[in-house]
Amino acid sequence: MTEITYKAYFNWRDYLELTKPRVVLLLLLTALVGLCLASPTWVGWQVLVPAMIGIGLMSGSAAAVNHLVDRHIDARMARTLRRPLPSGALSPRHVLGFAALIGLLGFAVLAVWVNMLTAWLTLASLVGYAVIYTMYLKRATPQNIVIGGLAGAAPPLLGWTAVTNDIHPHAILLVMIVFTWTPPHFWALAVHRAKDYAKAEIPMLPVTHGIEFTKTCILLYTILLAIICLLPYIVGMSGVIYLIGSSILSIWFLGYAWKLKFAPEKLTAYRMFSFSIWQLMALFVLLLVDHYVAAPTLSFGS
Ligand code: HEM
Numbered sequence: 001m002t003e004i005t006y007k008a009y010f011n012w013r014d015y016l017e018l019t020k021p022r023v024v025l026l027l028l029l030t031a032l033v034g035l036c037l038a039s040p041t042w043v044g045w046q047v048l049v050p051a052m053i054g055i056g057l058m059s060g061s062a063a064a065v066n067h068l069v070d071r072h073i074d075a076r077m078a079r080t081l082r083r084p085l086p087s088g089a090l091s092p093r094h095v096l097g098f099a100a101l102i103g104l105l106g107f108a109v110l111a112v113w114v115n116m117l118t119a120w121l122t123l124a125s126l127v128g129y130a131v132i133y134t135m136y137l138k139r140a141t142p143q144n145i146v147i148g149g150l151a152g153a154a155p156p157l158l159g160w161t162a163v164t165n166d167i168h169p170h171a172i173l174l175v176m177i178v179f180t181w182t183p184p185h186f187w188a189l190a191v192h193r194a195k196d197y198a199k200a201e202i203p204m205l206p207v208t209h210g211i212e213f214t215k216t217c218i219l220l221y222t223i224l225l226a227i228i229c230l231l232p233y234i235v236g237m238s239g240v241i242y243l244i245g246s247s248i249l250s251i252w253f254l255g256y257a258w259k260l261k262f263a264p265e266k267l268t269a270y271r272m273f274s275f276s277i278w279q280l281m282a283l284f285v286l287l288l289v290d291h292y293v294a295a296p297t298l299s300f301g302s
């Protein structure tokens, strides 16, 4: 195990990096869509603001715990070795304190200004990612990201419960979209970085079952995702704007998965991973646009 020398000075940018800010921003977009779709009227800022702050802080806390627990394997992979812990910019003690502080703050914000259901579900997602995925599943099984993906898929439900204080089937549908998107999102990167994961002895699918099998799984999950993306229209939750936009995105994503399996170039896997992020973002923006454009009259909620 490599010994790390920690620097004596601190920089706020290192703390920000611990929270995986770009991942959390996309998680927050999916939470915002859950919040907005839960109500036919505009959602009052009294719920919207604390819900976004609470979910954001607890997601950032989960990400910081992931940095803490994974610091030794992060030190062994080219992609992650410059992170604040393996590079020595922050010490484990400071990271633990920071994660506890923002995690507790996030829980308090949700408990006081939103509702207890949302506070507990967000805590369950934090534990799902920081403890169940990071401490156990990641090192135990190539299905790690499929099961662990449930925590990352939860924010639309968290947004929804923040408004309604109950679990609605439409919110579960949004969770299913992110849940099914996660394997092609991550395995595309894992195919690109397979040697890194093998070096760090992490049993990701391309390491345990090979690149070709992983590409087949990516294609199958992408087909499943395309089918699930039709459901919001089929159940009457979204309209034609969503149907057309999401179908274009699904065909585009399927194109990447097909190319990756049958006609790959050197960077196809990485390009598919990058596209997956834009695809999920566009999909959730479409849900939002469709919700507000299709709504005949919008009254302002409290
Ligand atoms: C278990 C589930 C997931 C796994 C294993 C996973 C894995 C990864 C990995 C390894 C990266 C590369 C990070 C880097 O280059 O430092 C990444 C990037 C990213 N992921 Fe995921 N991800 C998961 C779920 C999600 C979810 C649910 C979202 C949002 C809804 C998301 C959004 C992103 C974004 C926005 C990036 C780009 C980050 C950047 O450029 O800094 N991921 N993901």
Ligand SMILES: CC(C)=CCC/C(C)=C/CC/C(C)=C/COP(=O)(O)OP(=O)(O)O
Pocket (backbone or CB within 6 Å): 020, 023, 024, 027, 055, 058, 059, 060, 062, 063, 066, 070, 080, 122, 123, 125, 126, 129, 134, 151, 152, 154, 155
């Ligand atoms: C409260 C709540 C909603 C929690 C969810 C938190 C969260 C940040 C989920 C995102 C999942 C993610 C980035 C996994 C990558 O971890 P990894 O360890 O496989 O990737 P790495 O090697 O880049 O660290």
